[in-house]
Amino acid sequence: MLHEKLSPVYDNVLRRNPGETEFHQAVREVLESIGPALGKHPEYAESKIIERICEPERQVIFRVPWEDDRGEVHINRGFRVEFNSALGPYKGGLRFHPSVYLGIVKFLGFEQIFKNSLTGLPIGGGKGGSDFDPKGRSQREIMRFCQSFMTELYRHIGEHTDVPAGDIGVGGREVGYLFGQYKRITNRYESGVITGKGLSFGGAQVRTEATGYGCAFFVDEMLKARGTSFDGKRVVVSGSGNVAIYTIEKIQQLGGTVVACSDSSGYVVDDQGIDLALLKQVKEVERLRVDVYAKRRGGAASFVPGRSVWEVPCEVAMPSATQNEITGRDAELLVRGGCIAVGEGANMPTMPEGVRIFQEAGVAFGPGKAANAGGVATSALEMQQNASRDSWTFEFSERRLAEIMRDIHGRCLATADEYGMPGNYVAGANIDGFKRVADAMLALGLI
Numbered sequence: 152m153l154h155e156k157l158s159p160v161y162d163n164v165l166r167r168n169p170g171e172t173e174f175h176q177a178v179r180e181v182l183e184s185i186g187p188a189l190g191k192h193p194e195y196a197e198s199k200i201i202e203r204i205c206e207p208e209r210q211v212i213f214r215v216p217w218e219d220d221r222g223e224v225h226i227n228r229g230f231r232v233e234f235n236s237a238l239g240p241y242k243g244g245l246r247f248h249p250s251v252y253l254g255i256v257k258f259l260g261f262e263q264i265f266k267n268s269l270t271g272l273p274i275g276g277g278k279g280g281s282d283f284d285p286k287g288r289s290q291r292e293i294m295r296f297c298q299s300f301m302t303e304l305y306r307h308i309g310e311h312t313d314v315p316a317g318d319i320g321v322g323g324r325e326v327g328y329l330f331g332q333y334k335r336i337t338n339r340y341e342s343g344v345i346t347g348k349g350l351s352f353g354g355a356q357v358r359t360e361a362t363g364y365g366c367a368f369f370v371d372e373m374l375k376a377r378g379t380s381f382d383g384k385r386v387v388v389s390g391s392g393n394v395a396i397y398t399i400e401k402i403q404q405l406g407g408t409v410v411a412c413s414d415s416s417g418y419v420v421d422d423q424g425i426d427l428a429l430l431k432q433v434k435e436v437e438r439l440r441v442d443v444y445a446k447r448r449g450g451a452a453s454f455v456p457g458r459s460v461w462e463v464p465c466e467v468a469m470p471s472a473t474q475n476e477i478t479g480r481d482a483e484l485l486v487r488g489g490c491i492a493v494g495e496g497a498n499m500p501t502m503p504e505g506v507r508i509f510q511e512a513g514v515a516f517g518p519g520k521a522a523n524a525g526g527v528a529t530s531a532l533e534m535q536q537n538a539s540r541d542s543w544t545f546e547f548s549e550r551r552l553a554e555i556m557r558d559i560h561g562r563c564l565a566t567a568d569e570y571g572m573p574g575n576y577v578a579g580a581n582i583d584g585f586k587r588v589a590d591a592m593l594a595l596g597l598i
């Protein structure tokens with residue numbers, strides 16, 4: 152239910168952003184949580200903070216022409232939505248996927264505002280990407296696309312302005328090509344203009360692992376708060392990209408057994424626990440599908456094509472693939488199968504109906520804004536290292552990440568308590584993330 156002051160705000164968002172369903176969903180989820188904060192702080196409504204937060208500061212849409220290996224010309228669309236810079240330069244990744252359109256970029260940018268605020272670090276919110284499909288493209292095609300994309304993007308970004316990074320379809324290889332082109336065009340070695348860089352050119356230790364590790368740390372905290380741990384737990388992780396792989400790695404280190412993971416072709420179950428070295432070889436090195444993992448693993452694992460991984464019973468679920476991957480029905484199945492905790496490694500992977508089902512069943516539900524904030528938090532640490540021309544050790548960086556995740560978890564719980572919704576991480580994350588941005592916006596005047 153929406154607070155009476157928020158209904159017209161939401162109606163206005165629907166009217167002004169027609170057809171952008173993912174953006175509507177993300178806005179509604181935040182507005183549903185922050186009613187109590189408006190009651191305590193009438194100055195937010197008086198200054199129209201919510202209306203301002205829902206309107207991006209700037210949106211850039213551009214043409215990205217490029218040539219494939221056969222000489223054929225392709226035209227894609229590029230986006231960068233600079234949503235909110237009250238807390239720091241716009242910060243958020245780039246997604247290359249055929250599903251990308253303005254509504255996806257705006258939902259991701261909107262989420263990023265509150266996620267970045269929750270980290271407690273000085274970063275605003277933004278997001279970008281393209282409807283380019285990297286699947287099946289050669290390395291040289293990927294490079295040419297990245298160069299063309301940056302040839303327009305470079306004029307909008309900068310270490311004090313807007314700092315992109317990776318997301319789905321954009322990993323270390325793409326960040327390298329993007330940074331290379333930025334450096335070439337500007338003639339500046341401006342390391343802090345993009346994060347997720349390779350370790351040899353200004354990248355940070357633990358950035359590659361950070362989203363997955365951070366999500367595992369967050370769920371570990373939720374389990375501890377309930378007097379239990381990952382030790383001996385059966386875990387399902389969806390996806391098999393960067394977030395999923397390093398979620399699996401940390402869960403295994405914490406004593407859990409990950410019995411299934413997936414990609415868009417289907418899922419693999421492996422009751423003895425995923426063989427991570429094999430999964431990395433198949434997905435990261437050879438860039439193949441998960442059925443190859445099952446084939447090479449032999450009798451221990453099987454591949455189930457075209458079905459949802461959420462039919463595999465587990466005690467902990469870590470959705471780490473993409474938005475809206477857990478439906479209401481999936482959530483019911485998970486609850487019936489004995490699931491006690493959910494940590495969102497992806498952005499908005501659980502549909503609103505699913506969130507309601509988890510919360511009503513008493514499942515510890517860690518929303519993406521809080522649970523997957525470790526990636527962008529470590530990006531902010533990369534910016535710190537770049538600004539001071541320093542590089543930290545793996546151990547120190549991982550300790551910082553663990554502290555940040557513990558701190559986010561603690562603040563979500565404390566805020567949920569303060570507003571009379573104990574254990575509600577969604578309310579805690581939204582209110583705490585929102586308040587820091589709102590207070591900064593008030594202090595900065597009408598911007």
Ligand code: GLU
Nearest residue numbers: 243244316317318527530
């Ligand atoms: N794409 C990641 C996210 O959803 C990371 C963004 C970043 O490091 O800037 O938070």
